[in-house]
Amino acid sequence: MLVDSAPDMEVVGQAATGREAVALARSARADLVVMDIRMPDLDGIGATRLIAAEEDLAGVRVLVLTTYETDENVIGALRAGASGFLVKDTRPAELLDAIRTVAAGDALLSPGPTARLIARLLRTPAPPTNGDGDPGGAVGRARLTDRERQVLALVGRGLTNAEIAELLSLSPLTVKTHVSRVMNKLPARDRAQLVIAAYESGLVVPGGGGGEGAARGRIGA
Numbered sequence: 001m002l003v004d005s006a007p008d009m010e011v012v013g014q015a016a017t018g019r020e021a022v023a024l025a026r027s028a029r030a031d032l033v034v035m036d037i038r039m040p041d042l043d044g045i046g047a048t049r050l051i052a053a054e055e056d057l058a059g060v061r062v063l064v065l066t067t068y069e070t071d072e073n074v075i076g077a078l079r080a081g082a083s084g085f086l087v088k089d090t091r092p093a094e095l096l097d098a099i100r101t102v103a104a105g106d107a108l109l110s111p112g113p114t115a116r117l118i119a120r121l122l123r124t125p126a127p128p129t130n131g132d133g134d135p136g137g138a139v140g141r142a143r144l145t146d147r148e149r150q151v152l153a154l155v156g157r158g159l160t161n162a163e164i165a166e167l168l169s170l171s172p173l174t175v176k177t178h179v180s181r182v183m184n185k186l187p188a189r190d191r192a193q194l195v196i197a198a199y200e201s202g203l204v205v206p207g208g209g210g211g212e213g214a215a216r217g218r219i220g221a
Contacts (some may be wrong), residue, residue, distance in 0.1 A: 003034075006096050018042025022050045025060055032103045035082070037066040037073055045076045052081025052189065063102045065095070075196070083190045105190070139201035142185040149203060151178040155191055156198020 003009045013028040015021040018039045025033055033051065037044040048062045063084040064077045077085050084102040086095065144152065154164045161179065165172045179191070188194050198204045 002092050018047035021047045025051050025057055032061045035062050035064050045080045048082050049080040061102045078192050081189050138186055148178055148182050152182050152198050153203040155194045156204040
């Protein structure tokens with residue numbers, strides 16, 4: 001009812017199970033799937049993973065909406081390929097804005113879970129590095145340039161493209177280009193996954209300012 005009340009949105013299908021959600025994503029070709037986590041047959045994280053892994057559904061975004069905002073659910077949803085994560089007590093207007101944000105290609109995380117996610121990653125010992133913030137994992141294999149590695153670290157701190165541009169004395173368009181190249185090289189679906197990559201690679205470490213922008217909620221250009 002809420003989505004259909006918005007003039008710029010239309011519900012093209014509803015699913016009661018995770019497998020139904022995946023099938024509907026294939027048949028309805030929705031721009032965005034609002035996914036619950038707790039569902040029979042296949043949970044929302046598993047369904048999100050299947051949608052994200054299918055080449056034909058590469059343009060489909062997933063916004064996870066759930067009552068259960070535990071760290072495991074946040075991390076699981078993002079690693080599965082979700083572009084957004086909100087709790088069910090989000091106000092109706094904020095939910096509609098979140099749908100628009102994720103559909104436009106930005107990433108969005110509920111402020112509470114985001115703060116806890118960053119805090120948890122900060123509590124996790126950083127992997128050994130080779131001295132330049134690159135432990136030879138996914139980031140190492142991606143062969144990022146020094147500038148791309150620098151931009152990734154700032155994305156991991158929660159900075160927007162405009163903030164990164166100001167800090168590095170670059171144009172926002174140049175920063176956007178660097179972010180796009182990093183996404184393609186890793187590969188990552190969106191900035192939410194870049195945040196996780198930055199922490200897991202050791203580019204952002206405890207005491208290195210990782211929480212600076214984490215509680216803002218939105219991670220976008």
